[in-house]
Amino acid sequence: MTTQEHAVEQVHRDDIRSKMGMWLFLFSELLLFGGLFFMYSVYRFMHQQDFSIASKEMNTFLGTLNTVILLTSSLTMALSIAAIQRGKKALSIFLQIVTILFGLAFMVNKVIEWSHEFAEGNFPGSASLANRPPGQILYFGLYYSMVGLHGLHVLVGMTVIGFMTVFTIRGKITQDNYVKLEAAGLYWHLVDIIWIFLFPLFYLIT
Amino acid sequence: MASETLTLHNNGHEVSYLDYQGKHKGLLGWLLSTDHKRIGILYxxxxxxxxxxxxxxxxxxxxxxxxxxxxIVGPQAYNEFFTVHGIIMIFIVVIPVIPAVFGNFFLPIMLGAKDVAFPRINLLTWxxxxxxxxxxLLSLVLPGGAADTGWTFYVPYSVRTGTNMIFTLTAVFIIGFSSILTGLNFLTTIHRMRAPGMDWFKMPLFAWSLYATSWIQVIVTPIVxxxxxxxxxxxxFHVGIFDPTLGGDPLLFQHMxxxxxxxxxxxxIVPAMGVISEIIPVFSQRxxxxxKFIAYSSLGIAVFGSLVWAHHMFATGMSDTAEFVFSLLTFLVAIPSAIKVFNWTATLYKGSIKLEAPMLYALAFIFLFSIGGLTGIIQGALNVDLYLTDTYFIVGHIHYVVFGGTGFGLFAALHYWLPKMFGRMYNKKVAKVAFWIVFIGFNVLYFPxxxxxxxxxxxxxxxxxPQFQLYHVIATVGSWILVLGLLIMMVNLLVSLIKGKKITENNIWGxxxxxxxxxxxPTVENFEEIPEVFDGPYEYKQNEYASMEEEVK
Amino acid sequence: MEEAKEHSKHAHGYGIYVLVWLALVTLTGLTAAVAGINFGKLSIVVAIIIAVIKSYLVLTEFMHLKTEQRTFKAFIFVALFFIIISLALLFSDYSFYVR
Incomplete structure (x- = not known):
């Protein structure tokens, strides 16, 4: 509040305004990934065989596990809002922490996957990747860019939910004023939706 | 908080936003201010x-x-000059200028609100x-040299050149983020904070133009x-995306x-059109x-304008289908722009026109934008474009649209609103002289x-x-005239802020x-109480009746 | 603005969330399972359809779009319209190009 120089006291709080701002922000996030999906679709169209071959090297089990983890974290996030709506502060805090832990589990899986890929020499700039056909270089280029950017969003989401947990503990998020938590939830669900698309596009190419 | 709010309320109604002393005094009172008017001035x-x-x-x-x-300089420095000229002018001058300066300052006031929807995000964007x-600017002075790719950053050169590309690309990315946040702020403000009674079609057209612009900002900026x-x-990281040696398709970069x-x-251009739509009725008193056509045409431009991108690539060897589709869409986007031009000129008809400086710039806008727009349509035709691609014709076109359009829109807005913002009037005679010098210099520079x-x-x-030299010399002389005119205009405006005649009346131009x-x-809180709106924004009733009576006679 | 007075006061049930979650996990299993079957060119279509259904569930239920204002729904259409049309226009080049 330090920069709030002249306090424009609104007659009443406008929750819809806050949510509208968040939704618009989500659209720009959606289009940020949208740009990458455009590139993906063009390159997949140009190199169908190579994409299929390269995707066989993905660990489908870990991918599926991560999908379930992220979906479950979305559930706990939604439940934490339902809990605060009913005034159950402790339950809401617990569910928020569980959400963060699921996010952490997702990231741990990612680290395992990436270190495996790196050990096999499938990292950008490596000689073994450079010797592959163009389509496979592009597949891995897009894989690292898209999944990496998504991972960054998971980290940001975890941080944001962490702040929300602190706010809830300090009583800034309450049964009557939980729009901040709702906005954080919207962000977390968007991260989930993006993964819902990334999963089949990188792990399940036949 | 409560007592603070109370004192603020008392001050806020009487004190001008310029004199207001809040929690922070002096310079900090500006740099940390969340007042949309002060942020507008910062911008x-x-x-x-x-x-x-x-x-x-x-x-x-x-x-x-x-x-x-x-x-005067070598080829490498020349490449850096035109690149940085383009990047600065496009990404940090004309894209933000009208929304961020005049949109910030006047949008909330025009809607009857006390501030934008998210004041702190607004400050963050600045x-x-x-x-x-x-x-x-750092990329210019640091070793390595500024970007030399042209403002379009085409790969593979932008991946390989040794200049400070990363600075430039990061800068454009950050400015894009700022632009997105401004857009979502304005959209939310327009949706949620209009005064009671101000329905969508009682909104000033400047607000409409900002609405359309903000949508484009939110939707397409993330893609670049x-x-x-x-x-x-x-x-x-040498990740294979666009570089052809890594399998990438450089044309995909151009598409994106x-x-x-x-x-x-x-x-x-759309916010500048909004400015013109404000000025024309005021200075014709009509x-x-x-x-509604102007309002909808803003949206029409936003929709069609987002779907014509590949007409920049007609000469790259795209598929014939794409060339046909994009050429067709390019012709379509001319329609909403033309609707605006016709409506402005129709507004002038039988108006009582006052040729003050803002009106002169607005009229020049219509003239120059028409030239810029029509030369654009010429290039929408496939066969002509193949001949004109990457020639000075396109440079002339872009300057007529961007400078003749948004530049003159900006000058019109400055002369129209600056007295309101600072309560001081500039020297009107000097302003008109400066206009003519700028206008003549502009055409001598860019028409060749x-x-x-x-x-x-x-x-x-x-x-x-050597056979091109004559026209280059004419253009260079034009640039001297133009810069002279700009200097006179800016000095006139700056001097007016300190020495100009004080204005106390609310309605300077009618x-x-x-x-x-x-x-x-304006005072800190803009309005003593939120106004209720009953009429549309341009109802010059008395004048209309007068002209009707005249017709009857 | 009349709407300004509304606060979002829809209490959302725990039960429906768990049901949606079950559906999402089932669909994930389904998409992984059918990936083993070779539908040829249709595989991608099947995968995308399932992903769209999943996103729809997340949007309407978890993100409360079902109970949200009409404006927000209109917003989504703006974003989707832009993505779909742009993709179509992009492929007006790539489907027919000879490079």
Whole structure:
């Protein structure tokens, strides 16, 4: 509040305004990934065989596990809002922490996957990747860019939910004023939706 | 908090936002202010400073082109000059200028609100903007040299050149983020904070134009953001995305780049059209002709303008289908722009026109934008475009649209609203003289570009054939006239802020929109109480009746 | 603005969330399972359809779009319209190009 120089006291709080701002922000996030999906679709169209071959090297089990983890974290996030709506502060805090832990589990899986890929020499700039056909270089280029950017969003989401947990503990998020938590939830669900698309596009190419 | 709010309320109603002393005094009171009016002024200082840098670079480019073989700098410096000139002018001057300066200042007042929807995010956008601008200036002075790819950053050159590309790309990314946040702020403000009674079709047309612009900003800016980010990633980590040696398709970069950068032309021009739609009815004292058509045409431009990007790529070897589709869509986008031009001229008809400085700039806008727009349509035709691609014709076109359009829109807005913002009037005579010098200098500078382009002079070329020299000399002389005019105009405006005649009346020009009903300069909270709106924004009833009576006689 | 007075006061049930989650996990299993079957060119279509259904569930239930204002729904259409049309236009080049 330090920069709030002249306090424009609104007659009443406008929750819809806050949510509208968040939704618009989500659209720009959606289009940020949208740009990458455009590139993906063009390159997949140009190199169908190579994409299929390269995707066989993905660990489908870990991918599926991560999908379930992220979906479950979305559930706990939604439940934490339902809990605060009913005034159950402790339950809401617990569910928020569980959400963060699921996010952490997702990231741990990612680290395992990436270190495996790196050990096999499938990292950008490596000689073994450079010797592959163009389509496979592009597949891995897009894989690292898209999944990496998504991972960054998971980290940001975890941080944001962490702040929300602190706010809830300090009583800034309450049964009557939980729009901040709702906005954080919207962000977390968007991260989930993006993964819902990334999963089949990188792990399940036949 | 409560007691503070109380005292603020008492002050807020009486004190001008310029004199207000809040929690922070002096400079900090500006740098940490979340008041949309102060942020507007901060943006104005930023934009006009960068504009001065851009003009200087443009001036040097013209000086360099005075002779066919090198005049003042070497070829590498020349490449850096035109690149940085383009980047500064496009990304940090004309894209933000009207929304960020005048949108910030006047949008909430026009809607009858006390501030924008998210004041603190608003301040954040200014800092992001300044960080981006400073990064670009740094790239100029740091070892390695500024970007030399042209403002379009085409791969593979932008992946391989040894210059400070990463600075420039990061800067554009950050400025894009600032632009997105401004857009979502305005959209939310327009949706949620209109005064009671102000329904969508009682909104001033400037607000409509900002609404359309903000949508383009929110939707397409992320695409260029991610594209430039991918170029950075490709440079730093050698990830295969666009570089053909790594299997990439450089044309995909062009698609992705123009998917933003063509709509960006409409981010640039639509707010200026909004300014013109405000000025024309005020200085003809007539209701705007076809209010709804102008409002909808802003949206029409936003929709169609987002779907025509590949007309920048007709000469690249795209598929014939794409060439046909994009050529067709390009012709379609001319329709909403033409609707505006016709409605403005129809508004002038039988109006009592006052040729004050803002009106002169507005009329010049219509004239120059028409030339710019029509030369654009010429290039929408496939066969003509193949001949004109990458010639001075396109450079002339872009300057007529962007400078003749948004530049003159900006000057019109400055002369129209600056007295309101600071409560002081500039010297009107000097302003008119400056207008004529700027107008003449502009045409002497840029019109020869069309002729040069038609003769085949390629753009971004350091050397040129001797037969082109005549027109280059004319253009360079034009640049001197233009810079002289700009100097006179800016000095006149700056002097007016300190020594200009004080104005106390609310309605300086006889406008009907809400900003003319608040005090001059506006108080901290804009309105003593939120006004209720009953009429449309341009209802000059008395005048209309008078002219009707005249007709009866 | 009349709407300004509304606060979002829809209490959302725990039960429906768990049901949606079950559906999402089932669909994930389904998409992984059918990936083993070779539908040829249709595989991608099947995968995308399932992903769209999943996103729809997340949007309407978890993100409360079902009970949200009409404006927000209109917003989504704006974003989707832009993505779909742009993709179509992009492929007006790539489907027919000879490079």
């Amino acid at each position: 104005m200082i930023g934009v006009l400073s960068f504009f001065a840098v851009g003009v200087t670079l443009g001036f040097l480019i013209r000086l360099e082109l005075l002779t066919p073989q090198g005049t 800092y992001l903007y300044i960080i981006g601008g400073v990064l670009i 953001g991610i594209t430039l980010l991918m170029v950075i990633v490709e440079r730093v 780049f123009w998917m933003y950068s063509h709509p960006a032309v409409y981010i640039i 209701t705007i002709f076809g209010y 570009f069309f002729i040069l382009g038609w003769m085949g002079m390629p753009r971004r070329s350091y050397h040129y054939l 406008g009907e929109t809400l900003e003319w009903k608040v005090s001059t300069p």
